Amino acid sequence: MHTIAVINQKGGVGKTTTTVNLAVALARAGQRVGVIDLDPQSHASLHLGADVQRAAPTTYELLTSDVSLSEVWRDTEEGVRLAPANLDLAAAEVELAGVVGRELILRDKLQADAESFDFVLVDCPPSLGVLTINALSAVRDVMLPLQPHFLALHGLSKLMKTVGIVQSRLNNQLRLAGVVLCMYESSAKLSAEISADVAEYIAKLREQGGIGRTAQLFEQRIRRNIRLAEAPSFGQSIFRYDGRCNGAEDYRRLADEVLAVYGAG
Amino acid sequence: MHTIAVINQKGGVGKTTTTVNLAVALARAGQRVGVIDLDPQSHASLHLGADVQRAAPTTYELLTSDVSLSEVWRDTEEGVRLAPANLDLAAAEVELAGVVGRELILRDKLQADAESFDFVLVDCPPSLGVLTINALSAVRDVMLPLQPHFLALHGLSKLMKTVGIVQSRLNNQLRLAGVVLCMYESSAKLSAEISADVAEYIAKLREQGGIGRTAQLFEQRIRRNIRLAEAPSFGQSIFRYDGRCNGAEDYRRLADEVLAVYGAG
Numbered sequence: 119m120h121t122i123a124v125i126n127q128k129g130g131v132g133k134t135t136t137t138v139n140l141a142v143a144l145a146r147a148g149q150r151v152g153v154i155d156l157d158p159q160s161h162a163s164l165h166l167g168a169d170v171q172r173a174a175p176t177t178y179e180l181l182t183s184d185v186s187l188s189e190v191w192r193d194t195e196e197g198v199r200l201a202p203a204n205l206d207l208a209a210a211e212v213e214l215a216g217v218v219g220r221e222l223i224l225r226d227k228l229q230a231d232a233e234s235f236d237f238v239l240v241d242c243p244p245s246l247g248v249l250t251i252n253a254l255s256a257v258r259d260v261m262l263p264l265q266p267h268f269l270a271l272h273g274l275s276k277l278m279k280t281v282g283i284v285q286s287r288l289n290n291q292l293r294l295a296g297v298v299l300c301m302y303e304s305s306a307k308l309s310a311e312i313s314a315d316v317a318e319y320i321a322k323l324r325e326q327g328g329i330g331r332t333a334q335l336f337e338q339r340i341r342r343n344i345r346l347a348e349a350p351s352f353g354q355s356i357f358r359y360d361g362r363c364n365g366a367e368d369y370r371r372l373a374d375e376v377l378a379v380y381g382a383g
Numbered sequence: 384m385h386t387i388a389v390i391n392q393k394g395g396v397g398k399t400t401t402t403v404n405l406a407v408a409l410a411r412a413g414q415r416v417g418v419i420d421l422d423p424q425s426h427a428s429l430h431l432g433a434d435v436q437r438a439a440p441t442t443y444e445l446l447t448s449d450v451s452l453s454e455v456w457r458d459t460e461e462g463v464r465l466a467p468a469n470l471d472l473a474a475a476e477v478e479l480a481g482v483v484g485r486e487l488i489l490r491d492k493l494q495a496d497a498e499s500f501d502f503v504l505v506d507c508p509p510s511l512g513v514l515t516i517n518a519l520s521a522v523r524d525v526m527l528p529l530q531p532h533f534l535a536l537h538g539l540s541k542l543m544k545t546v547g548i549v550q551s552r553l554n555n556q557l558r559l560a561g562v563v564l565c566m567y568e569s570s571a572k573l574s575a576e577i578s579a580d581v582a583e584y585i586a587k588l589r590e591q592g593g594i595g596r597t598a599q600l601f602e603q604r605i606r607r608n609i610r611l612a613e614a615p616s617f618g619q620s621i622f623r624y625d626g627r628c629n630g631a632e633d634y635r636r637l638a639d640e641v642l643a644v645y646g647a648g
């Protein structure tokens with residue numbers, strides 16, 4: 119089972135859009151896929167058509183009570199299973215402060231889960247708090263969506279530091295699997311410039327060894343495409359909403375590249 | 384003195400870009416302006432050319448020690464004063480948990496500050512944690528940048544609930560001053576659709592009275608303009624970077640509208 123945390127403390131860079139559409143693309147390629155929503159805003163859950171007002175257990179109960187992951191998994195109409203979030207999760211940060219082992223709750227419950235998946239993707243909020251640390255402690259790989267804007271580089275080294283700390287103290291198997299450029303504007307030279315900077319940064323990471331040695335910049339970039347922003351309002355992945363647009367094309371190819379990297383499928 | 388918290392728990396919607404460029408536009412219109420950076424990512428500080436590695440006191444020390452605001456204010460080359468943030472601020476959320484009156488620290492220090500400004504703008508992180516609550520407790524007005532995408536509406540009611548709670552328990556004078564549409568794509572019908580939904584939502588808010596009764600949708604929209612994304616890499620506001628592009632035009636007009644609303648200038 120390949121477990122991937124989709125992370126970036128910078129807001130609005132495409133974490134949720136990537137988690138959802140990559141998960142669905144992998145499912146359409148025959149993989150058994152689960153999505154865990156760890157963002158109190160529950161956008162991944164909404165995007166997958168979940169009813170977040172329903173009283174059924176969510177990732178909030180998963181982290182703050184003894185509910186098991188199997189009680190949280192739900193079906194979706196997209197061929198992936200979903201462990202949905204809801205707004206209560208915002209309270210988890212405070213509620214868990216001071217609870218011993220609070221960073222390892224997701225890991226324990228994921229390991230105890232009997233359900234078998236080929237891929238589990240975890241959508242994280244734009245912060246490096248207890249929710250994101252739970253994701254980092256529970257998975258093997260980190261996937262980093264990055265918008266090719268200037269500030270993307272600034273946050274990268276802080277993020278790598280955090281990933282490094284989790285790897286040394288809480289989760290030895292953690293590694294940076296890949297960076298995927300999102301909201302790429304082919305017409306903007308800023309995109310090209312930042313992409314070159316990112317490629318350079320990743321090359322350095324690989325040389326330094328440690329957690330960055332497996333780092334790679336995915337060849338497939340996700341281009342800006344308004345269809346990707348429209349799809350969530352219908353509770354649909356891009357494949358159901360408009361399977362032929364550039365957005366669908368790009369995520370389909372990203373899934374192929376992910377499968378090649380894992381030697382899976 | 385008009386105090387404005389720039390807020391939205393959704394990531395990457397233009398909070399920092401708006402805080403910085405609106406502040407500078409107001410200063411260029413003759414106002415005395417201060418910017419307080421409450422985001423651990425310190426993007427507003429970087430955008431204003433501050434050296435965030437410097438050991439001088441930042442908003443982290445402001446919130447966690449007895450340093451005064453006057454020890455934190457710095458000059459910038461943009462004609463605004465800056466109380467910069469740095470990455471240490473990420474620890475504040477945890478450090479302040481359990482501290483009595485932790486939501487009111489900024490308010491107390493702002494009230495104690497002798498420096499006189501016409502406008503103070505506070506840039507907030509994409510969350511509704513203790514940093515954002517400090518901003519909400521310290522200011523009179525809330526400004527909400529909104530990207531006209533579907534999920535913008537979903538977060539709006541949760542945000543208004545939080546603003547309402549702060550207003551009733553911690554800060555009676557708090558009110559929603561305005562929503563400004565950012566990253567507006569005139570060619571996309573999604574922008575037009577969501578804008579119409581936002582206008583409708585604001586009309587309802589005004590009718591309900593209470594904190595929403597002063598709510599307004601600013602007429603000036605900030606259009607997508609790559610120059611706005613390029614400017615931060617030079618540590619410059621849009622006015623120094625490219626004073627004639629659409630981005631500069633839009634923020635200049637937004638400043639005029641803000642001044643008209645406040646009957647100032």
Ligand SMILES: Nc1ncnc2c1ncn2[C@@H]1O[C@H](COP(=O)(O)OP(=O)(O)OP(=O)(O)O)[C@@H](O)[C@H]1O
Pocket residue numbers: 128129130131132133134135136157161242243244300301302340341342343344345346347348350392393394395509532533534
């Ligand atoms: N390639 C794209 N082209 C156009 N719009 C996009 C693209 N990717 C994402 N979007 C839209 O941009 C907004 C931000 O994307 P998204 O919510 O996936 O980012 P995020 O990193 O998960 O944000 P947050 O930090 O708030 O969790 C959303 O409205 C989304 O629909």
Ligand SMILES: Nc1ncnc2c1ncn2[C@@H]1O[C@H](COP(=O)(O)OP(=O)(O)OP(=O)(O)O)[C@@H](O)[C@H]1O
Pocket residue numbers: 127128129130244267268269393394395396397398399400401422426507508509565566567605606607608609610611612613615
């Ligand atoms: N109108 C615009 N046109 C093009 N790019 C923009 C525009 N406004 C902001 N940007 C860019 O989009 C990205 C996100 O904007 P910004 O950082 O201001 O959002 P934010 O809400 O402060 O994000 P966060 O939630 O991470 O604090 C930045 O790289 C910024 O330079």
Ligand SMILES: [Mg+2]
Pocket residue numbers: 133134135157161242243
């Ligand atoms: Mg998200």
Ligand SMILES: [Mg+2]
Pocket residue numbers: 398399400422426507508
């Ligand atoms: Mg910001």
